[in-house]
Amino acid sequence: MEKKHFFDKPGNLKKFLKVFFASLIALIVIDLFVHKHPYFAFEGYPSFYAAFGFVACVVLVLAAKYILRPLIKRKEGYYD
Amino acid sequence: MINAVAPAAIFIIGAPIIFFLRGRLKSVYLLLLPVLASISLLSMHEGTYWIVNFLGYELIFGRVDKLSLAFGYIFALVSFISVLYSLRVKDDGQHIAGFIYAGSAQGVVFSGDFLTLFLFWEIMAFSAAYLIWASKTEASRGAGLRYLLVHIAGGLCLLAGITLHYHDTGSLVFSFIGLDGPASYLILLGFGINAAFPILHSWLPDAYPESTFSGTVFLSAFTTKSAVYVLARGFPGTEMLIWIGATMTAFPIFYAVIENNLRRVLSYSLINQVGFMVVGVGIGTTLSLNGTVAHAFCHILYKALLFMSMGAVLHQTGKINATDLGGLYKTMPLTTIFCIVGAASISGFPLTNGFVSKSMIVSASGVEGLIPVWFALVFASAGVFHHSGIKIPFFAFFSHDSGIRTKEPPINMLLAMGIAAFLCIFIGVFPGFLYSILPYPVDYVPYTAAHVIDQLQLLFFSALAFSLLMLSGIYPAEIRAINLDTDWFYRKGAKAFLWLVNKPIVRFEYNVVGEAYEFMVIKPVMKIAGILRSFDIKVVDGAVNGIGRLTVAWSAVMRIVQSGKVHDYAFIMSGGICAVVILILLL
Numbered sequence: 220m221e222k223k224h225f226f227d228k229p230g231n232l233k234k235f236l237k238v239f240f241a242s243l244i245a246l247i248v249i250d251l252f253v254h255k256h257p258y259f260a261f262e263g264y265p266s267f268y269a270a271f272g273f274v275a276c277v278v279l280v281l282a283a284k285y286i287l288r289p290l291i292k293r294k295e296g297y298y299d
Numbered sequence: 300m301i302n303a304v305a306p307a308a309i310f311i312i313g314a315p316i317i318f319f320l321r322g323r324l325k326s327v328y329l330l331l332l333p334v335l336a337s338i339s340l341l342s343m344h345e346g347t348y349w350i351v352n353f354l355g356y357e358l359i360f361g362r363v364d365k366l367s368l369a370f371g372y373i374f375a376l377v378s379f380i381s382v383l384y385s386l387r388v389k390d391d392g393q394h395i396a397g398f399i400y401a402g403s404a405q406g407v408v409f410s411g412d413f414l415t416l417f418l419f420w421e422i423m424a425f426s427a428a429y430l431i432w433a434s435k436t437e438a439s440r441g442a443g444l445r446y447l448l449v450h451i452a453g454g455l456c457l458l459a460g461i462t463l464h465y466h467d468t469g470s471l472v473f474s475f476i477g478l479d480g481p482a483s484y485l486i487l488l489g490f491g492i493n494a495a496f497p498i499l500h501s502w503l504p505d506a507y508p509e510s511t512f513s514g515t516v517f518l519s520a521f522t523t524k525s526a527v528y529v530l531a532r533g534f535p536g537t538e539m540l541i542w543i544g545a546t547m548t549a550f551p552i553f554y555a556v557i558e559n560n561l562r563r564v565l566s567y568s569l570i571n572q573v574g575f576m577v578v579g580v581g582i583g584t585t586l587s588l589n590g591t592v593a594h595a596f597c598h599i600l601y602k603a604l605l606f607m608s609m610g611a612v613l614h615q616t617g618k619i620n621a622t623d624l625g626g627l628y629k630t631m632p633l634t635t636i637f638c639i640v641g642a643a644s645i646s647g648f649p650l651t652n653g654f655v656s657k658s659m660i661v662s663a664s665g666v667e668g669l670i671p672v673w674f675a676l677v678f679a680s681a682g683v684f685h686h687s688g689i690k691i692p693f694f695a696f697f698s699h700d701s702g703i704r705t706k707e708p709p710i711n712m713l714l715a716m717g718i719a720a721f722l723c724i725f726i727g728v729f730p731g732f733l734y735s736i737l738p739y740p741v742d743y744v745p746y747t748a749a750h751v752i753d754q755l756q757l758l759f760f761s762a763l764a765f766s767l768l769m770l771s772g773i774y775p776a777e778i779r780a781i782n783l784d785t786d787w788f789y790r791k792g793a794k795a796f797l798w799l800v801n802k803p804i805v806r807f808e809y810n811v812v813g814e815a816y817e818f819m820v821i822k823p824v825m826k827i828a829g830i831l832r833s834f835d836i837k838v839v840d841g842a843v844n845g846i847g848r849l850t851v852a853w854s855a856v857m858r859i860v861q862s863g864k865v866h867d868y869a870f871i872m873s874g875g876i877c878a879v880v881i882l883i884l885l886l
Contacts, residue, residue: 224628224629236766250752253748253752254749259665268754271677272757272759273764276682276765283554283775284557284774287553287782288775290783292778298781
């Protein structure tokens, strides 16, 4: 019997995600109390970077999946 | 005078000796060369050294200033790490090519004139092609050949630019060029091919993933970063580079999301990172140029680390596609940790070297008020975390369990990764060391509360997007497939050219040219041949026959004399002698 590894135990992934979500909330809260010195006005909005990061990655993945991949995907032996 | 030896000479002249060494002595020697080069670098002072007169030109092998020294340091450091990583490679050719490659990169960095630069530029292309071919697969043969052809074309652009530049200015000194006139555009194009400018970039994701597990570690360091160096030397403040660089940061990340081969994912993110440096060169302020050099320094370390961790996966499992991997953290925990350090660094997590260098370039774009560029860079920062920061470690070491049970790579590979990982964190925690070797005095504080929290938000919410897309099943599944890139034009272009030659041109040749040939050449020739033939029969043959008949007649006469009897011959001979004596007496 192979030894159980960290993510083999059912509770561990949940714990990991809980810590992750808690840190997200913490980041939003701490952000409110940090003095910003933005280069652009919009950069100073509360949690601008959080919103930007989330939206950017969703757009990135959707564009790659639904626009780029249908255009450029070929079978593995395409060039042979 | 300087009492150091040119690092290029240490590597290149030292390389062939590897061939004669065996066992422990060879290992010691391999590690010694980069150490000697580093000692030499540390003892070098700013100035111009090693000037050689060649056919009336001054070749400058040692233009030493803060810019060239910074690149020299990191090239020597990554040489040591790469050599340690590849220490157990049995193929001497790879070691020799690696050293010549590392040496010529040093040569490019310290060359003060265009001829020396061009010489080392070309040596780099050939030694790199050897490293690609070294994996001896069908795919690497094609990719290496394409690599070489692209870089020879780039080299020719550079040479044409240098020739024109010499014609225009009468000088071969390599210093600030700036964009004015065809010479400078040709030089920029030559540099741009090595820097993987968009559209010209596809040699990189084509070739790098095909090299050996260790060859790619060498490749990831030198070609693109020496191109960044020459751009920083020749074209600082060239506005076009801002837009080229911004494009480079953004477009590869879309490719990286859907790419299955993990070393190809890293190749795309390499272009993305070089894009930051090109933007820094384009902005051209002291902050942005410092940022470019700092980012090149840090990038070489964490990129080598990431390629080493994927090389270790390839070395241990023989697989590199995301579809074949997963769950390796169970049997390769150290490699997993090193990979995560590299992934965190490339993403620019606080306390890693990526944070202290990339932010200088992003800030420089903010200071200059370049809103679209700033957006591209922040988008690219989120994107690079997404594919290099999460995707690489996730699909290789976690994800679904592939069932592969292997073990950690040999100790030298672990050590090499460990050193690189240590330096990534060390520089992230103590950026002062890095800032002290930059070309301009540094007045930049990376660790402000606002900056740290902004960056953490960007990264954590990118990770949230990844998790939600993954859990909801929207994240694109890894597929065994290839993705077209601009190399399509020359790969399919070459095939189309061959088809054109084989089919229409050959048919045209056969049907049209052949017919015309038949009518215009063969028929007249046949006619002339007929005339010549009849001449031959009547005149030449007649003459030959006549000579033949004469000979036969003479032979008949001679046959009478040639009786075959000894006394007849004796009689003729004595008669002959008498005739000779009479002749002599009469005269």
